[in-house]
Amino acid sequence: MYKKISALVLAGVTTLVMAGCGSGSGGTDSAGTSGSGDKKIVMGFAQVGAESGWRTANTKSIQESAKEAGIELKFSDAQQKQENQIKAIRSYIQQKVSVIAFSPVVESGWDTILKEAKNAKIPVILTDRAVDSPDKSLYKTFLGSDFVEEGKKAGQWLVDQYKDSKDPVNIVQLEGTTGSAPANDRKAGFEQVVTDPKFKVIASQTGDFTRAKGKEVMEAFLKANPKIDVLYAHNDDMALGAIEAIEGAGKVPGKDIKIISVDAVHDGMQALADGKINYIVECSPLLGPQLMDLTKKVLAGEEVPARVVTEETAFTQEQAKQALPERKY
Structure with a gap:
């Protein structure tokens, strides 16, 4: 009887060790945390729409960069309507995402929804376009062109x-x-x-x-x-x-x-x-990598610049001919 009990205990310990190895290899538990104890990052992104080739490239950059960074992306297309973006952002707040990012359709009319995000303690990052709110505490940073x-x-x-x-x-x-x-x-x-x-x-x-x-x-x-x-x-x-x-x-x-x-x-x-x-x-529409980097810094409690300007140039006919073969968008 003693030998049987010892064998059962040993089997139980082995099972626990194997289960621990499995979760430690990158799986997530019911709370959405990884084996290392890091909480999974979930980003809610409210896009303007798909009105141009630029916007399509911008969306692709964000989606691909989120995947590469290991960030779960909840994505919405506002079809160039502010009310659709506000609805999407409110939904992200209700879902308790880690961070909200969006490219505002227009500059005005965002204070109410941004205050809702702030009250929910969800940081907001503006991408590509700014808002005209005088309260700069409603978002962490603005990433985009000048x-x-x-x-x-x-x-x-x-x-x-x-x-x-x-x-x-x-x-x-x-x-x-x-x-x-x-x-x-x-x-x-x-x-x-x-x-x-x-x-x-x-x-x-x-x-x-x-x-x-x-x-x-x-x-x-x-x-x-x-x-x-x-x-x-x-x-x-x-x-x-x-x-x-x-x-x-x-x-x-x-x-x-x-x-x-x-x-x-x-x-x-x-x-x-x-x-x-x-x-x-x-x-440049390729803001994805910078956005994911800023997201991780914000969630880690690091200081980030209030304004991050993307580096860009301009093209003449000859410069376009030289750049076209390796153009990514």
């Missing part, structure tokens, strides 16, 4: 191109989504540099960052304005739509109408290499 600087780069290229000309230069502008940070800031930055009275913005209207709307608005511009010298588009997709409209009107994009754009997605860079666009200011 849209004002992008507008300045676009404006400086224009000023340089026409520095020796005294003739008036008629400009039309395809703005991004009304009320969004990139639309507001790219317009403001451009205006800060393009101050000579010879430059006249004769028409400016939103194209919602989409190719279809860019084409539609450009067609209207062409019908209403017989002489257009320059198009400034707040993103490549609108510029590409405008190119279709310009060609449909029997004009040559890049020659009859010079085109300045922002983003530097693959299709835009190809149009630049082909001479249909004249200059593109880069706005």
Whole structure:
């Protein structure tokens, strides 16, 4: 009888040891913790939508980077509607995610939902676009481009191109989504540099960052304005739509109408290499790796900068030709 009891005890100990090895090899327990005792990170990400090639690349970067970082990603597409983003963020708060990240559709109207996240002790990281809340304690950091600087780069290229000309230069502008940070800031930055009275913005209207709307608005511009010298588009997709409209009107994009754009997605860079666009200011969508790094630092209690600016450049036709073969988006 003693030998049988000893054998049963030994078997039980062996089973426990084997179970311990199994959980220690990367599994999670019922509380969602790993074998090392680290709590699993769950990110709720509320995306603007899928309005452009840039946004598609941005989404892919976030999804792939979360997977590589071992972060569980709960993802929502707001279809460019603020109410959808607020609904998604509120859902993430109810689910008690570790962190919330989002790219705001517009700048205003976020204080209430951000206060809800703060009260729930869930840190928030802004990506790509900012909010205009005066209470900076409602989010930990803002990761993204300097849209004002992008507008300045676009404006400086224009000023340089026409520095020796005294003739008036008629400009039309395809703005991004009304009320969004990139639309507001790219317009403001451009205006800060393009101050000579010879430059006249004769028409400016939103194209919602989409190719279809860019084409539609450009067609209207062409019908209403017989002489257009320059198009400034707040993103490549609108510029590409405008190119279709310009060609449909029997004009040559890049020659009859010079085109300045922002983003530097693959299709835009190809149009630049082909001479249909004249200059593109880069706005990188590949924010995923930086976002995951910031997330881990925030959750570890580390100090992070209130503003993290992505490093970007700008492209001429020749530079686009050189960059295209290894372009990742």
